[in-house]
Amino acid sequence: MSSNHRLLVKNAKQVVLICNSGEKYLTKHGMKNLCVIENGSIVIGSDGLIKAVGPAETIRAQYSEAAFDKVIDATGMCVLPGLVDAHTHPVWAGDRVHEFAMKLAGATYMDVHRAGGGIHFTVEHTRAAAALDLLASLSSRLVRMQRAGTTLVECKSGYGLELRTELKMLEVIEEARRTLPINISSTYCGAHAVPKGKTVAEATEDILQVQLPRLKEQMSAGKLRVDNIDVFCEQGVFDLSSTRSILQAGKNLGLNINFHGDELHPMNSAQLGAELGALAISHLEEVTDEGIAAMAKAKTAAVLLPTTAYILRLPQPRARDLLEAGVIVALGSDFNPNAYCCSMPIVMHLACVNMRMSMPEALAAATINAALRPRPLPHTRLPGGQQTWRPAGPQHHAVGASDLPAGRTSGARPLRRHQGQRR
């Protein structure tokens, strides 16, 4: 029997949507207004996009079940947009469980790093690991993330700190992007730490003169696709001036600037990111008022990482101040050997309890805002499908099940709370 539509999700206890009147991101007021349909249904068209969504009885009156390839009865369940994880370091070998004991005994993140552990430990093991082993562990981590609801994940390199291993990591990410049913945005993070035996100046020179030119070659030859450039801008890692040169060089290659800033010390990273037109800055535990104002003005997203503040007992990121100032606030798991969390629901929970975000704010931060992109990803696949997702607009777009731009909403424009007859 031929059918017109791919999927009907019917009779959900609640359908929660990000209100979408074409916004590519949400700030303070928009983040407060989620659309909740009590007893709702969703129609997914043959193109994989949401075609209609509304109260179950309205959808039932408009669509015959026989016209669907598949019907899911979501009675008693809540349907949410696909979650997006805006910051992860998922490619590495060698666990760092032993460092947990050191930290519990009082060592700080930088104490461990200066003693040659932390990122340096992971670099040693990742350099020695075979690409296939890295791909296997990456795949199982991505599967765990997907099981927790993540549909799009940003994945960084950064445990090579030299050309060969950085390329190996990016190739592993590219292979995962090609073969796994999860969307990936990839980030070159060759400036994640200063390699042992090198000065900041030497490390910066290597990135500018060796790593980035080779990356450019690989990208131009179509062998590698990289979306973003990252630097760990921090005391004892990359200072503001080396961060600026590396980010600017990445931007010149067409990469989006998306970097670690103002985490352990106020570095004026936020001001630098705003000045360079950064897409996003992560961490920001130590961001200043001036930095917040600069980010709001530049529309640079703040990627907040509550797992890191938790495990390192850092001051909480200033979510409320950032939100009040109108900054685009997003969330990420920061999955890495130090903060081992694959679950965006846990991240949202921590954001609510520790950073005092509301539940609607946390959901918007873990969906539409975390998916902020300055340019289309033409080959992006929908979870589980093989079809190409067509971006809605040339500027920013949201990816995943939260993506509604081409869909019509059934009987609700824009959707607000529907009090269904049946509860």
Ligand code: NIG
């Ligand atoms: O975002 N701060 C720098 N980078 C990571 C940690 C990486 C690691 O410790 O391996 C972060 O928390």
Ligand code: FE
């Ligand atoms: Fe990180």
